[in-house]
Amino acid sequence: MSDYILDVKNLRKLFPVRRSMKQMIKKERNFVHAIDGVSFNVKRGEIFGLIGESGCGKTTTGKVVMHLLESTEGQLILNGDDVTKLDKKALGVYRRNVQMIFQDPYASMNPRFTIRRVLLEPLEIHNVGATQEEREAMIVKALESVKLTPAEEFLDRYPHMLSGGQRQRVATARTLILNPKIVVADEPVSMVDLSTRAELLQMMKDVQQEMGLTYIYITHDLSTARYFTDRIAVMYLGRIVELANADDLIDHAKHPYTKALIAAVCEPVSGKVNHIKEVPIEGEIPSAAHIPSGCRFHPRCIYAQPDCATEPEPELQSDANGHLVACRHWNDLKRK
Amino acid sequence: MKTALVKKTSTGTNGKRAKGLFTSFWNEFKRYKYGMVGVVLLLMFILVVILEPLILPFPEAGSRWRDITYWQDNPDNAAPAWTNWFTAKDKTPQQTLKPVNLVEQNEPGLSFVDGEIPYNYQYDDPPTDIAFRAMVQGDVSFIVSLVRPDGTELPLFDTHTASSVPSDFRVSLNSATIDNVFEFVRGYEDPSVTAVYNRRTMNVMNVLFAKAQPGMLYNPEPMKGQYTFKVTSVTIGAGEITDARMEVAGKVFGIMGTDSAKRDIWSGLVCGTKWALLIGITTSLVSVVIGVTYGVVSSFFGGIVDTVMMRIHEVVYNMPLLPIIIVMSAVFKPNLWTMIILMCLFFWTGSVRTVRSMGLQIKEETYIEAARALNASNSRIIFKHMLPQLIPYSFASMALAVPGAILYESTISLLGLGDATIVTWGQILQDASNGSAVLQGLWWWVVPPGILMGLMGMTFAFIGFAMDTILNPKLRTR
Numbered sequence: 028m029s030d031y032i033l034d035v036k037n038l039r040k041l042f043p044v045r046r047s048m049k050q051m052i053k054k055e056r057n058f059v060h061a062i063d064g065v066s067f068n069v070k071r072g073e074i075f076g077l078i079g080e081s082g083c084g085k086t087t088t089g090k091v092v093m094h095l096l097e098s099t100e101g102q103l104i105l106n107g108d109d110v111t112k113l114d115k116k117a118l119g120v121y122r123r124n125v126q127m128i129f130q131d132p133y134a135s136m137n138p139r140f141t142i143r144r145v146l147l148e149p150l151e152i153h154n155v156g157a158t159q160e161e162r163e164a165m166i167v168k169a170l171e172s173v174k175l176t177p178a179e180e181f182l183d184r185y186p187h188m189l190s191g192g193q194r195q196r197v198a199t200a201r202t203l204i205l206n207p208k209i210v211v212a213d214e215p216v217s218m219v220d221l222s223t224r225a226e227l228l229q230m231m232k233d234v235q236q237e238m239g240l241t242y243i244y245i246t247h248d249l250s251t252a253r254y255f256t257d258r259i260a261v262m263y264l265g266r267i268v269e270l271a272n273a274d275d276l277i278d279h280a281k282h283p284y285t286k287a288l289i290a291a292v293c294e295p296v297s298g299k300v301n302h303i304k305e306v307p308i309e310g311e312i313p314s315a316a317h318i319p320s321g322c323r324f325h326p327r328c329i330y331a332q333p334d335c336a337t338e339p340e341p342e343l344q345s346d347a348n349g350h351l352v353a354c355r356h357w358n359d360l361k362r363k
Numbered sequence: 364m365k366t367a368l369v370k371k372t373s374t375g376t377n378g379k380r381a382k383g384l385f386t387s388f389w390n391e392f393k394r395y396k397y398g399m400v401g402v403v404l405l406l407m408f409i410l411v412v413i414l415e416p417l418i419l420p421f422p423e424a425g426s427r428w429r430d431i432t433y434w435q436d437n438p439d440n441a442a443p444a445w446t447n448w449f450t451a452k453d454k455t456p457q458q459t460l461k462p463v464n465l466v467e468q469n470e471p472g473l474s475f476v477d478g479e480i481p482y483n484y485q486y487d488d489p490p491t492d493i494a495f496r497a498m499v500q501g502d503v504s505f506i507v508s509l510v511r512p513d514g515t516e517l518p519l520f521d522t523h524t525a526s527s528v529p530s531d532f533r534v535s536l537n538s539a540t541i542d543n544v545f546e547f548v549r550g551y552e553d554p555s556v557t558a559v560y561n562r563r564t565m566n567v568m569n570v571l572f573a574k575a576q577p578g579m580l581y582n583p584e585p586m587k588g589q590y591t592f593k594v595t596s597v598t599i600g601a602g603e604i605t606d607a608r609m610e611v612a613g614k615v616f617g618i619m620g621t622d623s624a625k626r627d628i629w630s631g632l633v634c635g636t637k638w639a640l641l642i643g644i645t646t647s648l649v650s651v652v653i654g655v656t657y658g659v660v661s662s663f664f665g666g667i668v669d670t671v672m673m674r675i676h677e678v679v680y681n682m683p684l685l686p687i688i689i690v691m692s693a694v695f696k697p698n699l700w701t702m703i704i705l706m707c708l709f710f711w712t713g714s715v716r717t718v719r720s721m722g723l724q725i726k727e728e729t730y731i732e733a734a735r736a737l738n739a740s741n742s743r744i745i746f747k748h749m750l751p752q753l754i755p756y757s758f759a760s761m762a763l764a765v766p767g768a769i770l771y772e773s774t775i776s777l778l779g780l781g782d783a784t785i786v787t788w789g790q791i792l793q794d795a796s797n798g799s800a801v802l803q804g805l806w807w808w809v810v811p812p813g814i815l816m817g818l819m820g821m822t823f824a825f826i827g828f829a830m831d832t833i834l835n836p837k838l839r840t841r
Contacts, residue, residue, distance in 0.1 A: 093736050122738040134729035139751055148747075149737045201737075 032241050033069040033092070033209060038062055038101035040087055044316055059315045061087040063265035065101075066343075069209070074235065074242040076256030076273065078249065078288070082312060084265040085245045086130075089211045092243065093127045094118060106208075123153055126202035130214040132194035136186040142197055143182040146170070149205050169200040172237070174230055192223035196230065203234060213245045228255050249292050253277050261285050264323050265315060267343065271350040281352040283307070283328050283360065322355065330360055391833050398829025404822040412637045420617060424630035428786040435533070437625040438491040441616035443807050452487035454614035462594065462607050473599060480592040480609050484512075487585050489572040492537045494610045495594075499524055499532040501602020506595045507534075512588025513575060518543050519592075529603065537567050544570050552580050620807040623798040628791065632811055635788040638699070639819055642772050642787070645703050647764035647823075650710035655757050657711065658718025659749050663726060663741065673719070680712040685774070692780045699782040702775060706768055714760045718753055725749050755831035762827035766820030773816075788812040 041058035050057070062084045069075045077085045090096045092103065094113060103110045105124065113121055129135035136145050146166040149155070156162035170178035173196040186194055195215055202210050212231070216224040228251060235242060246252050252259055253273050260270040261284065269282040280286045287308035309327045313319055319326050325335035335355065343351040354360070392398050416422065427433040437457065444456045462478035469475075495507060506521040520539040524532050545562050548570055552560075560580040572590075573583030596604055619629035661672040688705055695701050725731065726749070734744055773789020775781055781790050791812045795801070800808040 095732060095736060119738050122736065127733070127736045129729050129733055131729055135733045137730045137734075137748055148734065148739070152737050152739055152743065198733075201733075205737075 030070050031068040032071040032106060033243075034102075034104035035065060035067050035069075035088075035092070036102040036104070038065045038088065038091060038103070039099045040084075040091055040096060041099045057316055060265050060318055061315060062091065062098075063318065065262070065265070065267055067260050067267060067270060069241055069243060070258075072235075072239055072241055073257040074232075074244055074255055076252040076259040077243060077245045077262060078247065078252055078259055079262035080247055080288075080312060082315065083262045084315070085247075085262050086213055088262070089127065089213050089243065089245050092209075092211055093125060094121060095127075119153070123205050124208045126205065126207040126210050128195070128198050128202055128210060128212040128215045131218050132191055132198055133186070133218070135198050136194065136201075138186055141183050141185055142170075142189075145186070145197060146201055146204055149201060153205060155205065165204060169204040170197070172203060172234055173197070173200045175200070190223075191219045192227055195219055195227055199231060199234070203238065203240075206238065207240070209241045209243065211243045211245070214247070215244075216251060217246065217248065224251060225254070231255075249277065249288060261288065264312065264318065266323065266340075266353065267351075268324065268353045269351065270343065271348075271352075275348065275350055279350070281346070281350065281357045281360070282324075282354050283330050284324050322353075324354075330356065332356060388833065392829060395829040395832060397825045398832075401822050401825025401827075401829065404818060405826065408636055408640060408819065408822065411633060412640065415633055415637065419630055419633055421627055421630045424627065425634040425786060426784075428626065428631065428634070429783065431624060434621075434625040434627070436494050436496070436610040436612055437621050437627060438612040438614060438616055439621060439623050439625045440803070440805055441491075441612075441614055441621045443620040444613075444615045444617055446615055453485070454488040455484075455486040455490040455611065456613040457616045458482075458611040458613065460592070460609040460611060473597065474602075476596045476598075476604065478594045478596075478607065480594060482590040482592065482609070482611070483588075484572055484585075484590050485587050488614050489568040489583075489585065490611045490613045491568065492535055492612045493568070494536065494612065495534040495592075495607075496610055497532045497607040498529050498605045499526055499602070500529040500604075501526070502599040503532075503602055503604060504597045505534070506597070508593045509571065510591040510593060511571075511575075512586055512590065515547075515575060516593075517547050517571075529605070536571075540567055540571075541565075547575075548580060551575055551577055553577065556580055619811055620805075622791075622794060622800070622805070622808050624794070628808060628811065631786050631791050632788065632815060634786050635791065635812070636815075638785055638787045639769050639815070642699070642703060642706075643765035643768050643819060643823075646706045646710060646768035647761040649703075649707040651714055651757050651761045651764060653707070653711035654714035654760075655718050655750065655753050658715040659722045659745055659753065661715070662719045662722030663745055663749065665723075665726075669719075676712055676715050679709065680715075682709065684709045684771075685778075688775055688780065689778065692775075697775075697780045697782055699785060702772060702782065706771055710764060710768065713764065714757070717756065717760075721753060721756065722749055725752055755827075758827040758830045759824075762820070762823035762825075765823045766816060769816055769819060788815055 039060075040062040042061055044057040044059060046055065046057070065084070065088060067075070077088060079085045087096065091098045098111065101111070105121070110117075110121055140148075143166060146169060147162060150162050150165065156165055166182070167178040170176070170181060175181050175193065175196050181189070181193075181197070186197070189197065199215070215231070216227050219227060231242070232255065234240065242256075244252065244256050256273045258271065259273050259276045260267045261276070261282065262268070263284050269276060269280070269285045276285065277289060280289055287306055291306045291308075307329050309329060313323075313326065319336075321334075321336040321338055322328070322331075322341055325331040328335065332355075338355065341353045341355045343353045345351050392402075411418070421433070423433060441457070442454075447453045447456070460480045460482050462480045464477075464479045466477045467474065468477075495505070502523075502525045504521065504523040506518075508516055508518045510516045519536060520534060520543065522534060522539065541562050544567050545557075545565065548560075548565065549557055556577075557580070565580055569583040570579060572585055573579040574586045576584070578584075592609055594607065596607075598604070617627055617629050619627070619632060621627055657672065657676070661669045661676075684705070687709075688702070691701065691705060731744055731748055734748055739747075769789065772781070772787060773792055776787060776790040776793045781787065781793070789812075792809065795805070795808040795812075798805075798808070800806075
């Protein structure tokens with residue numbers, strides 16, 4: 028068995044764009060390149076962070092990994108088995124092993140379900156637990172593992188009677204109740220109060236260590252990513268532009284986009300409050316339907332050279348420490 | 364509240380929890396006054412259906428609604444009896460008079476029975492008719508006379524009947540007593556008056572209950588007091604007379620009056636309740652269940668399935684129901700059940716569009732995606748996640764479909780295509796319209812069935828709205 032629990036190889040997901048009558052006659056087809064050749068490995072028991080601004084394809088990646096969307100191209104390998112295409116039965120097994128926590132804890136639970144029913148649902152679907160009592164015990168245990176105690180008090184409540192943090196705990200309990208191997212957490216704390224974020228992440232980390240879980244943590248928030256993850260991949264416009272250990276990536280960012288992201292983080296430091304930051308980046312993110320030629324970041328890159336636009340897209344290249352970066356000139360940038 | 368929840372959990376079993384859920388639902392429901400009004404109304408309607416045999420003045424009203432002989436002793440177009448409370452002149456109400464003081468005399472081959480039928484007349488407006496009725500077997504003659512409060516005894520009629528089996532015997536005083544009454548009047552009225560008010564034009568009842576004085580033909584003054592019908596029966600050989608009585612067909616009648624065919628409207632309304640409930644609930648339930656499922660399935664699968672299902676829906680939606688029902692009733696015998704089935708076949712389209720648009724919205728919710736990530740099957744998502752959301756809407760549209768179905772039934776009845784073996788509110792209204800009840804001012808024929816239809820619709824609307832408020836957690840105020 029390899030170190031890697033999940034292997035994503037050259038994943039692509041294209042969405043067809045609605046065509047006009049003229050385009051239909053000309054048989055033109057346009058696609059939104061939501062994911063455009065993404066490869067990464069996730070190690071067993073690690074927390075893998077996927078970072079990028081909105082629209083960069085990080086959530087789509089998570090959904091393709093969950094098989095909520097089918098990939099257009101590429102390969103998914105779980106534990107050495109190819110799981111790119113799955114039949115109904117295999118999908119059931121796969122979804123027991125891979126679970127997802129959604130961004131919005133307010134929307135991810137049916138408002139008509141009590142917490143008991145929310146947690147009973149995965150057990151019913153996967154036919155876990157022989158008797159009602161057994162299932163009830165599992166539900167209570169799952170609630171206790173996410174530190175919702177006393178669990179009995181929550182069972183008959185509705186989601187709207189809980190706080191955002193409590194809901195996200197219930198959502199976590201729902202994924203954990205099936206003992207998955209991988210949990211895809213899509214911005215699990217972005218809609219939770221700042222005050223409870225750290226607590227929630229700590230709980231997730233505790234659970235991970237207890238159960239030997241692997242997380243794929245999707246976020247746009249560098250600060251929680253550094254706090255929470257072991258390795259981080261930075262995505263830009265459907266591609267990974269930099270991948271390294273969390274501390275290494277943030278302390279020694281190599282790609283100009285990563286640098287811009289780090290520079291954009293707001294710091295509540297006295298004296299800097301009224302200081303408007305100059306972010307080393309230009310313009311807006313281009314449309315994923317019209318990817319720029321060459322390096323896709325070059326229109327916004329302040330270090331862009333003429334060859335960035337003309338030469339083919341740079342691939343991820345490794346430095347001596349295994350720090351991967353997709354920039355032709357990263358070495359020159361360091362010297363500047 | 365909290366302790367109650369904990370307790371519920373510790374008891375554990377499923378049945379108890381369902382019971383607990385119902386109790387908490389009911390406790391919540393009780394807080395909505397309009398919901399309770401709806402429940403009370405519904406219970407009243409159900410009570411009427413259950414107690415039908417007890418509150419029906421004419422037990423066979425339902426089955427013999429169109430049998431004119433069943434209603435022949437009633438007055439026609441009579442207002443409800445309680446209208447007397449609001450008028451200066453009291454009209455005679457419907458009454459059944461029973462014989463008293465029976466004296467039997469037997470001689471070889473003959474038997475005589477003398478009886479008296481007392482009638483305490485205290486009204487200003489005489490009855491429309493009085494009928495002498497009995498079940499008679501054998502060779503029987505009746506001699507009937509009337510003793511009036513002023514002491515005069517007026518022979519009414521003598522008649523003879525023979526029947527080997529017990530059969531209905533009926534004599535209408537209006538027609539049988541003309542000659543005797545006219546002779547009686549002639550003793551008081553001027554010949555010039557009796558020339559105008561002759562046998563054919565005089566009103567027998569006016570004379571019988573008027574003071575014996577000149578003018579009793581054209582300006583009768585009611586004589587109140589104790590009247591007695593003296594009845595003597597002569598039976599030759601073996602015979603039997605049972606259930607002898609006088610039926611006073613008044614000018615006012617019962618709780619709801621009568622229609623132009625002498626039918627008791629109250630009986631019709633009571634009999635119609637069960638059919639209204641049956642037609643309304645069955646049609647709306649079946650058609651809403653079909654419509655909601657159809658809409659959800661269409662929205663859930665989307666794409667080509669959605670397109671095809673929507674086109675089918677549009678075709679059915681635009682089909683005019685009425686001509687089809689007319690054709691169908693030419694093919695089949697008009698029958699309650701074929702009518703309900705036909706209505707279901709067309710009514711389901713009502714809720715599809717709304718449900719589909721709601722379904723499209725729910726489909727995109729994150730919790731549907733979350734359920735999918737848990738590997739929930741399509742049917743699970745449809746039946747456990749989507750359909751329950753539509754229950755409040757379903758109840759509301761059911762509530763709206765109930766009066767629609769009842770009204771449609773009456774429309775069909777209006778065209779003479781209703782089920783002739785039953786009586787429905789719609790048919791009563793249809794008869795009223797045929798009998799131009801509105802033009803004649805027979806409001807008791809038109810208003811009560813209309814009010815009942817409105818009440819029936821209100822019942823379900825109130826219940827639906829209250830359930831909507833409770834079952835929709837976002838509107839909850841817990």
